[in-house]
Amino acid sequence: MKLAIIIPTLNERGSLPLLFNEMDQIYQNIKDKGFEPEIIIIDDNSNDGTQQFVEEYSHNSPYKTKLIERKERGLATAVIRGFTETEADVLCVMDADLSHPPALIPKxxxxxxxxxxxxxxxxxxxxxxxxxxxxxxxxxxxATSLVKLLGITVRDPMSGFFLIHKKVIEDVKLNPIGYKILLEILVKGKYKNYIEVPYIFRNRAVGNSKMSGKIIGQYLKHLWELKKWQKQKTRT
Ligand SMILES: Nc1nc2c(ncn2[C@@H]2O[C@H](COP(=O)(O)OP(=O)(O)OP(=O)(O)O)[C@@H](O)[C@H]2O)c(=O)[nH]1
Ligand SMILES: [Mg+2]
Structure with a gap:
């Protein structure tokens, strides 16, 4: 089974050595579970050497590593681009700043x-x-409490760390706004079941947050759009 690990980046040069080191440590475990993994980095024109470091890593990495360079900005659209850049059936999305521990991926x-x-x-x-x-x-x-307005009851719906089967989003028209691509998938995706797996979120140790007031505004707009989509769907 093919597995794509999709990682959006914007100026994450400082985090990448640590991240790739942790990724390397789980490589064999992933293979032993019967998965053929690749890493896909979607970088939005970082100016801190992120792309050069990914290039370097790709030559020494046990993983097949693909770097996608975009000129535009946007976390959710970057993740969706990652979905289109792989043949894998299983898609895992995570941040680059080590908040999401690679050690959880085998589980x-x-x-x-x-x-x-x-x-x-x-x-x-x-x-x-x-x-x-x-x-x-x-x-x-x-922000998490507002998600209940959409009828979503998962306990950590705002996360940038998740795994889906590709079929969940196949032929689904995703309309990403801002940061919360998981919400879009939970509302519009085609799935029979899900499971929650506990983990400890680590704070960013290196580099700067890209979170801003603008992103909070985009989040509210996103909720509004999803609610509208749900209403329309019940009418048709
Ligand atoms: N490609 C791309 N990646 C982005 C963009 N914005 C953020 N990212 C990446 O998305 C992930 C999450 O961004 P963070 O800045 O860590 O946001 P956060 O986790 O809410 O905030 P902190 O952890 O406090 O920094 C990181 O890997 C970022 O590099 C973007 O516009 N384009
Ligand atoms: Mg972060």
Whole structure:
């Protein structure tokens, strides 16, 4: 079974050596589980040497490694581009800043044998997050609570860390706005079942956050659009 690990990047040169080191450590485990993995990096014209470092890594990596260079910006559209750049049946998406531990990937792919979607989850027993500033904690809690308006009950729906089978999004028209591509997939995707797997979210150790007020605005617009889509669907 082919597995694509899709990683969007924007100026992540500082995180990549650590990330690739952790990826290398799980390579054999992934193979032993019967998966043929590739890494797909979608980079939006970083100016800190991210692309050069990925090139270098691709020559020494145990993984087949593909670098996609885009001129535009946008996390969700970058992830969707990643989906189109692979033949793999199983797609795993994660951030580059080590918040999402590669060590969890073997567990995710094991679960993918029985579930259409596998969701790493901070908000369940065994899961958690390193300490966040209070304003970020409150923003996150508020944003997560709004998701209930869409009838989504998964416990960590705002995450950039998830695994899906390609069939979940095949022939589904995704309309990505901003950051939250997982929400788009949970609302519009075609799946029978999902499972949540606990993990500890690590805070970004290197580099700068790309989170901003603009992204919060985009999130609210995204929720609005998804709600409209749901209403239209029940009418047809
Ligand atoms: N290709 C691409 N990647 C992006 C873009 N914005 C963010 N990313 C990447 O998406 C992932 C998540 O972005 P982060 O900046 O870590 O956002 P966050 O996790 O909400 O915030 P922090 O962890 O506090 O930095 C990282 O791998 C970023 O490099 C973008 O416009 N294009
Ligand atoms: Mg991050």
């Amino acid at each position: 995710l792919i094991e679960n993918s044998k029985s579930f259409d979607i596998v969701l790493p989850c901070r908000n369940m027993i065994g899961g958690g997050a390193e300490e966040w500033p209070i304003h970020r904690k409150l923003t996150s809690m508020f």
